[in-house]
Amino acid sequence: xxxxxxxxxxxxxxxxxxxxxxxxxxxxxxxxxxxxxxxxxxxxxxxxxxxxxxxxxxxxxxxxxxxxxxxxxxxxxxxxxxxxxxxxxxxxxxxxxxxxxxxxxxxxxxxxxxxxxxxxxxxxxxxxxxxxxxxxxxxxxxxxxxxxxxxxxxxxxxxxxxxxxxxxxxxxxxxxxxxxxxxxxxxxxxxxxxxxxxxxxxxxxxxxxxxxxxxxxxxxxxxxxxxxxxxxxxxxxxxxxxxxxxxxxxxxxxxxxxxxxxxxxxxxxxxxxxxxxxxxxxxxxxxxxxxxxxxxxxxxxxxxxxxxxxxxxxxxxxxxxxxxxxxxxxxx
Numbered sequence: 001x002x003x004x005x006x007x008x009x010x011x012x013x014x015x016x017x018x019x020x021x022x023x024x025x026x027x028x029x030x031x032x033x034x035x036x037x038x039x040x041x042x043x044x045x046x047x048x049x050x051x052x053x054x055x056x057x058x059x060x061x062x063x064x065x066x067x068x069x070x071x072x073x074x075x076x077x078x079x080x081x082x083x084x085x086x087x088x089x090x091x092x093x094x095x096x097x098x099x100x101x102x103x104x105x106x107x108x109x110x111x112x113x114x115x116x117x118x119x120x121x122x123x124x125x126x127x128x129x130x131x132x133x134x135x136x137x138x139x140x141x142x143x144x145x146x147x148x149x150x151x152x153x154x155x156x157x158x159x160x161x162x163x164x165x166x167x168x169x170x171x172x173x174x175x176x177x178x179x180x181x182x183x184x185x186x187x188x189x190x191x192x193x194x195x196x197x198x199x200x201x202x203x204x205x206x207x208x209x210x211x212x213x214x215x216x217x218x219x220x221x222x223x224x225x226x227x228x229x230x231x232x233x234x235x236x237x238x239x240x241x242x243x244x245x246x247x248x249x250x251x252x253x254x255x256x257x258x259x260x261x262x263x264x265x266x267x268x269x270x271x272x273x274x275x276x277x278x279x280x281x282x283x284x285x286x287x288x289x290x291x292x293x294x295x296x297x298x299x300x301x302x303x304x305x306x307x308x309x310x311x312x313x314x315x316x317x318x319x320x321x322x323x324x325x326x327x328x329x330x331x332x
Contacts, residue, residue: 002193002249003159008166011159014066015059018096021167022050024304029275029331034295042302043291044172045276048164049284049310053088053120056161056308060186061089063160064150065097072148076100079142080150081135083235084113085283085309090150091120102147104138106130110235110313130230132241152184153243162190168304169198176301177203181286181308182215182257183237185246191306192253203255207290209234209262216257218247233262233316236283236309258290265289266316270323272307275331282316284309 003011024046031040048056068075077100080090087103094101101122105114106129118124127137135152142149168178178195180188188206195202208215212230224247230240250257260268268285271292272278280288287305291298312320 001196002189003155003162005197007159008162008194008197011059011063012163012166014063015160015163018062019052019058022047022164024168024171025276027276030271033271033275033327033331034291036299039299041295041298044168044175044302044304045272045278046164046168046304046306047278048306048308049278049280053085053092053116054309054311055085055088055284056164056187056306057085057089058092059163060157060160061086061093064154064156065090065093065099067156068148069097069099075148077102077145077147078150079104079138079145079147081105081131081138081152083131083238084110084117084311085236086152087117087122088113088120088311091117091122095121102141102145104134104141106134112313113311116311130240131238151243153186153246157186158189158193161186162194164306165191165194169194169200172302172304174200175202175304177205177255177298178304178306179205179207179258179287179290180306181237181283182206182208182250183239183283184243185215185250187306187308188254189246189249192249196253204253205290205294206250206254206257207286208257208259209237209265209286210259211262212238212240213259214240214242215247215250216259218242219251219254219257222251223247234265234282234286236281237286258293260286260289260293264293266319267323267327268292269312269320271327273320273324274327278307279310279312279320280307281309281312
């Protein structure tokens, strides 16, 4: 068991001090686009792009910082690595808890996400060529600066983000399947944990980038398998060294892992914009890209997709507009 009902209830109390539950809607145009003529697919979109940081990660940051301040008040600061949304989560939650936050990002990281992390109050350090290099440097900084290292996967992060899963199931009921993107695993593990607590039979389907397949390889092998690179524009899932605890939970609780291309994610962002008027980042739309890849398999079933974040790098917007117009025309 990843967490108890009591853990989840406590996390919800903490999260809802700082934000409202996010909505989940079954959008008719999206259902028509994914279904067959005369038979729309019931697709519930969980809008984690509507949080105070524009992504689901904030829930975990709020719970982590709350418990850190309560249980270890002597800790003056934390350090972590991110491509953006995890860092914004810690920065916002740290500012509210009075805890200093240092975030390491790789060189070439999204300037929009870097600016947002600074705006929330984080000190930003650029190091390395990818997320893994930034993570390893954050661990060195923890020792050098006497800061608490916050990894990308932690029980308190998982139970915090699990509150979105409880909201979804409370509103939509027992879905046949939920598609969710996988970075380092907190989002999918939160879904698995809530599904199991509620005793539901819902399939949890993870989605990763073809160019960052470490979790898919790990799922197939039954143990962590790393990759040499994670060269994808889907920055929120650009991970090449999986967390072994997360992999164990995913292997035990997910039904399968779907791999999708960068272009499929761009198309999914466009489809969301055309059918729901919501702007997602590529990692935020990767769950929908996974559903699109399996749309024939899912006909006649009730499905959820996690729109995990809306913090789009504005440099990608021209590509999205072209894709959205193509999707719009296909629905007319």
